[in-house]
Amino acid sequence: MHIVFGGAFNGKRQFVRGLPGCREAAWFEGELPRDSIPGAVVAGLELWVKRQLENGTDERELNRLVQDAIAHQRPRQIWILTDINRGIVPADPLERELRDVLGRLYQQLFLQAASVTRIWYGIPETLKGADLHENLHKNGR
Amino acid sequence: MAGNKMIFISGGVRSGKSAWAENKILHAKARRSIYLASGRAYDNEMAQRIERHRQDRFYDGWTTIEQPIHLEEALPRLKTGDAVLWDCVTTWLANELYAGWETGTPCAAQPGCMEKKWAALQETLHGIRAVSELLVVVSNEVMDDFIRDEPYQRWLGRIHLWLVAESEEAFEMENGFAYKRK
Structure with a gap:
């Protein structure tokens, strides 16, 4: 698994699209890939996590779903992760929970x-x- | 001779980026050190703060040009060989994107409005580079948080990407250290 990380609107998707073999990759925006798809790109994970929390999914179950998705996609997969954890503590309790859960998930x-x-x-x-370029180049053949 | 060099520096609040940028300009030993300020006072405390900074810089040999909007209007006031510090992108964008909000017609709500200002800004920055020895552009890091203001953050990201691509050098300031990213 390869991670491309950074703040919003920093050009993360643009960067991934420019990698060899990534233009044709299957993109999953705000959702986890269900089946094994070679070269999957997972983006907008924070939206997926937010939806899970809103639906009452607990952190352990949520992490299990993420681990299942990773296990299905080996070896070549890219996860685009957006940093939302360097701002002021949010007033909204759900946003605070999202930051906590997402921060721990990103660490993992x-x-x-x-x-x-x-x-x-x-x-x-x-x-x-x-x-990253080297690995993708090799794996892409 | 105009050096045409552009440096981009961005960092968090109180990360030391302004002092770093001022140092860069003063070390350029240009004929004039120009402080192109986009800050605008919304209350008394801010007005006093701006005035105090302006006076401090005056004694350090700076020439201040206050240009909260319409950056292109500063261009005729520059001379060949100046070193220019533009402080900063985030305040300029707020001023331009929300210009007209008092009358209920902010630029952000009018199709094509910000596009036009963005094109003018690029042209102005090219113009500044053409006459100046050095141009240092200062901005803020406000992207590592929840999206609070999508049009603003989207525009800022777009502008930062362009500035980094155009600059000869780009730095990220953290806790007083400038990390060279380009």
């Missing part, structure tokens, strides 16, 4: 990921693992 995903690339206004920075 970072731990599992083969590589983590942070995008800052289009500029990639490798936080973990080998060069």
Whole structure:
């Protein structure tokens, strides 16, 4: 699993679309891939997590669903994660819960990921693992 | 000779980015150090703060140009060889995107309005670079939070992406350290 991480509107999707073989990839926006699809791109995870919390799914069940989705997609998959955890403590209790759950989930995903690339206004920075381009290039063949 | 160099620096509130940017300008040893200020006073405390900063800079040899909107109007006041600090993108965007809100017609609500201002800004920045020795653009990090104001954050992201792509150097400021990203 590869993670592309950064704040909103920083060019994360644009970056992923520019990677070799990623233009044709199956994109999952705000949802988890159900079946095994080679080269899946998962984005907008925060929207999916928010919906789960609104529906009363507890954190353990939510994490299990995420782990199932990851297990189905091995080895080549990209998760685009949006950083929403560096702002002021929200007044809305659900938003506070979302930040907490998402922060813990991101920590777990970072731990599992083969590589983590942070995008800052289009500029990639490798936080973990080998060069993302290289891996994708090799795996894409 | 105009150096045509542009540097982009962004960071959180009180991260030290303004002091860093001012240093860059002063080290350029240009004929004039220009402080292009987009801040606008909405209350007394802010007016006093702006005035105090303006005076501090005056004693340090800065020339201040206050330009909360219509940045292009500052262009004729620049001279070849100036070093220019623009502070900052976030206040400029707020001023322009919400211009007209008092009458219920903010730019953000009018189709094509911000597009036009964005095109003018790009042209102005190219114009500033053409005459200046150095242009340092300062902005803020406000994207690592919930989306509170989508049009504003979407525009800011778009502008930042362009600024980073156009700049020779781009820095992210955190806790007084400037991390070179480009």
